[in-house]
Amino acid sequence: MPINIVPEWMINLDDEDIVFIKKFLLVSGSLKEMAKQYDVTYPTVRLRLDKLIQKIQISEDANNEPYIALIKRLAVNEKIDFDTAKILISEYKKTNWEAE
Structure with a gap:
């Protein structure tokens, strides 16, 4: 089976x-x-x-960035608009780069 x-x-x-x-x-x-x-x-x-x-x-x-993938998925599924997705991803990247 x-x-x-x-x-x-x-x-x-x-x-x-x-x-x-x-x-x-x-x-x-x-x-x-x-x-x-x-x-x-x-x-x-x-x-x-x-x-x-x-x-x-x-x-x-x-697999690389689960949070960013989630934001992109929300945008593709039209749960959020693409401009909002770009802002969220940009802010997330800034926060993570500053933390390193």
Whole structure:
């Protein structure tokens, strides 16, 4: 019986994200086909894919700086705006550099 191991980059993805990835694979990565399946425009699907890529990249960064990854994740998920995220990250970096 195989052991299910979830890759680190998938842990912070929503169920919707996992479904999107599955559909994307099943249509061989065709954004045009994804737009048809979701009944949206190509740019809308492209934006969704870009956000998903950002989430995965942030997960990769989380190993180095968990706080910064959290702030980036909040911004990508539109819980805070990007300007606020930049300020928080900047202040965090200043505080940590001064402490060293």
